Amino acid sequence: MGKTNQQKVKDFLINNGVIIVMFILVIYTGITSDNFFTGNNLMNILMNMSSRLVIALGIAGCVITAGCDLSAGRMIGLGACISGMLLQRMDYSGKFFPDMEPLNVFVVAVIVMVICAAFGSVTGFFIAYLNVPPFIATLAMMEIVYGIGLIVTGATPLGGYVKEYTNVANGKFLGINYLIWIAIIVAAITWFIFNMTRHGKYMYAIGGNPQAAEVAGVPVKKTLILIYMKAAAMYGLAGFMLGAKAGGASIQTGYGYEMEAIAACTIGGVSVTGGRGKVSSAIIGVAVFELLKVALQYLGVDANAQYIAIGIVIFVAISLDIRKYIAKK
Amino acid sequence: MTVEMFLEQAGIPLLIFVVCIYYGVRLLVLQDVSAIRGKDKAPVRDEKGYAMGAGKLLLFFAAATLLMGILIFVNVYAAVAEIIVCIFIMGFLWKRMNQKYGA
Numbered sequence: 001m002g003k004t005n006q007q008k009v010k011d012f013l014i015n016n017g018v019i020i021v022m023f024i025l026v027i028y029t030g031i032t033s034d035n036f037f038t039g040n041n042l043m044n045i046l047m048n049m050s051s052r053l054v055i056a057l058g059i060a061g062c063v064i065t066a067g068c069d070l071s072a073g074r075m076i077g078l079g080a081c082i083s084g085m086l087l088q089r090m091d092y093s094g095k096f097f098p099d100m101e102p103l104n105v106f107v108v109a110v111i112v113m114v115i116c117a118a119f120g121s122v123t124g125f126f127i128a129y130l131n132v133p134p135f136i137a138t139l140a141m142m143e144i145v146y147g148i149g150l151i152v153t154g155a156t157p158l159g160g161y162v163k164e165y166t167n168v169a170n171g172k173f174l175g176i177n178y179l180i181w182i183a184i185i186v187a188a189i190t191w192f193i194f195n196m197t198r199h200g201k202y203m204y205a206i207g208g209n210p211q212a213a214e215v216a217g218v219p220v221k222k223t224l225i226l227i228y229m230k231a232a233a234m235y236g237l238a239g240f241m242l243g244a245k246a247g248g249a250s251i252q253t254g255y256g257y258e259m260e261a262i263a264a265c266t267i268g269g270v271s272v273t274g275g276r277g278k279v280s281s282a283i284i285g286v287a288v289f290e291l292l293k294v295a296l297q298y299l300g301v302d303a304n305a306q307y308i309a310i311g312i313v314i315f316v317a318i319s320l321d322i323r324k325y326i327a328k329k
Numbered sequence: 330m331t332v333e334m335f336l337e338q339a340g341i342p343l344l345i346f347v348v349c350i351y352y353g354v355r356l357l358v359l360q361d362v363s364a365i366r367g368k369d370k371a372p373v374r375d376e377k378g379y380a381m382g383a384g385k386l387l388l389f390f391a392a393a394t395l396l397m398g399i400l401i402f403v404n405v406y407a408a409v410a411e412i413i414v415c416i417f418i419m420g421f422l423w424k425r426m427n428q429k430y431g432a
Contacts, residue, residue, distance in 0.1 A: 074341075130420040131427040133365045136352075136387070139345055140416040143394060146341050147409035150401065155338065211371050252337070 018267050018317045022288045022295075029295040036298050043177065047169070049290045050183035051241040055261040056268075056282040057190045058234030061227045063265050064207045066274025067127065067134035069228065071142040072235045072261060075119060076254025078149045079112045079239020083165070084158035084249040086111065092160025096153075102162045109240050113233040119145055120232025124225030149251040157250040161243070168244035179241055186234065191279040193230075203227060207274030263314040264289045272318060289313075342398035349391035356384030375430040382426035390419050 013020065030036040055072055062069045085096040086108045103111075119141060126137040171178050194200040202223040205213040214220045235254075243249040262272075268285025270277030292313060296306045336343075355364050360380035362373055365387075373379040393415035400408035 126416075126420050130424040131431060132420055132423045136365065136390070137420075139348065140390065140412075140419070143342060143345055143397065143412050144409070144416060147397065147401075147405065147412055150338075150405050151409055 017320060018313060019284065019288055022292055022313075025295050026291050029298045033298045036295075041294070045290050045294055046180050047177055047245065048294075049286050050177075050179040051238045051245065052257070052261065052264065052290065053183045053283060053286045054186050054234050054238040054241065055257055056264045056286050057186060057279065058231035058238075059258065059261045060190075060265045060270050060277055060279070060282045061194075061203060061231050062134065063262065063270050063272060064203055064274060064277045065224065065227060066207050066210075066272075067224075067227075068138065068262060068272075069123070069231055070135060070138040070258050071119070071123060071145055072231070072258035073254045073256055074142045074145040074149065075116050075232055075235035076239040076242060076257055077249070077251050078119075078145050078152070079116055079236035080243035080246075080249035080253040081149055081153045081158060081239075081251060082112050082115060082236075083108050083240040083243045084161060085152070087162050087165040088158065088160045089162050094156075094158075094160065096158065102165075105162075105164045105168060108165075109237060112236040112240050114236075116236030116239075117229045117233040120229040120235075121225055123232070124228035127228065128221035128224040146251070153251050155251060157248060158243075159248040161247060165244050166247055168241070169247075179245060182237070182241060186237070187279055187283065194279055199223060199226060204275055207276070209275075259314075260289060260310075261286075263310075263317065267313065267317040338401055339398040342394045342401065346391050346394040346398065349387045349394060353384045353387035353391055356380045356387065373431050379426070379430035382430055383423075386419055386422055386426065389422075390415065393419070 026036075035041060055076065059069050059072060086100075086103050087105065088095045088097075088102060090101065123137050123141045126132045126140070127134050130137075132140075168178050168182075173181055194203070202213070202218045202220075205216065205218050206220055206223060210220055238257075239249075239254060242253055246253070264285035265277065265282050266272055266285065267288050268277075268281035268283065270281045270285070289310075292310065293306065296309055301309065352365060355361060357380070360377055362376050362380050362383070365383060366373070393412060396415075397408045397412045400411055
């Protein structure tokens with residue numbers, strides 16, 4: 001028997017409750033604050049969103065396969081530190097490699113992505129071939145990456161970047177910051193991978209039912225390794241972007257970002273139970289999350305209380321996601 | 330060394346230690362395999378054996394993590410080498426455990 005209109009409206013309100021509440025909060029903040037609905041603020045939000053979106057898109061792939069990646073934050077930190085080490089000015093007193101000329105910015109971005117992807121492939125190997133649950137494998141990788149980061153940087157913060165690197169955050173093309181362009185390009189590539197490639201279809205199949213996928217001939221192990229590798233490359237890129245934006249980095253850069261990214265994906269509609277989620281889900285989730293943070297700042301909410309508010313949003317979003325899953329079942 | 334500095338260096342290993350202890354004890358005591366496998370995965374052959382094996386491995390990983398937290402202050406290279414070796418040992422033991430009791 002079909003649902004009545006009243007039931008449909010009720011389901012819509014419950015399923016999109018978090019987004020609706022956020023939308024109301026943003027409208028309220030915009031009305032009560034003078035500078036909220038301004039071009040500058042919008043650009044700031046988009047810039048903050050850019051690196052978060054890259055992380056969320058990486059994690060979305062893992063979440064779609066009913067996995068997770070807790071090593072994202074540490075990979076971001078390592079990525080930011082490696083980028084910083086290779087892009088310091090020659091005249092900077094605390095230069096990490098005093099005799100080494102700074103490399104080309106694009107080359108560094110690629111190096112960082114490749115290094116992080118290598119770590120991601122090891123995580124994928126543990127999950128796919130050794131059957132270690134994703135949360136334990138990524139927790140272990142988090143620790144390895146953290147240790148390597150400590151060795152590489154000596155726990156010293158990095159700074160004194162070349163102008164070409166900081167320009168990645170400050171420079172504009174068609175009036176839009178490069179960081180935002182990078183996020184747009186990554187989102188477009190991810191959309192293509194999710195929707196137009198065999199790998200994308202395999203990913204959803206594994207998330208829906210890994211046993212059925214294996215029986216149907218999906219190369220589950222290879223696909224899982226690729227997913228974690230691709231995600232790690234994205235974290236590396238996000239670290240590169242964050243370093244450029246902040247003008248400095250330390251091994252603590254990106255701390256806790258993995259939780260925010262998983263939460264953003266869930267808010268947007270990527271299901272933690274696997275098999276469901278789109279690029280637009282990650283974009284919506286990240287936007288909602290960033291808008292919430294900015295709105296709370298504008299409303300003068302205490303910085304510590306903001307964590308509580310964000311925690312409540314995550315809690316509600318995941319509860320609603322589970323509710324959707326149970327209803328579907 | 331202040332508490333803040335200590336936590337900055339060893340905070341992550343300590344956090345992971347607590348998480349592993351929680352799941353390890355939960356597996357050993359409650360034998361709740363779904364805590365680490367999720368509710369939708371295929372059931373394991375021997376739930377009790379799997380829970381015991383996974384619980385012990387998680388406690389092993391917790392101990393390795395704690396050791397890393399201590400070694401960080403002595404020699405970072407030794408700490409990283411220790412955790413890499415322990416994680417690989419855990420990975421291969423996990424595979425064996427999964428073959429014995431898993432799906």
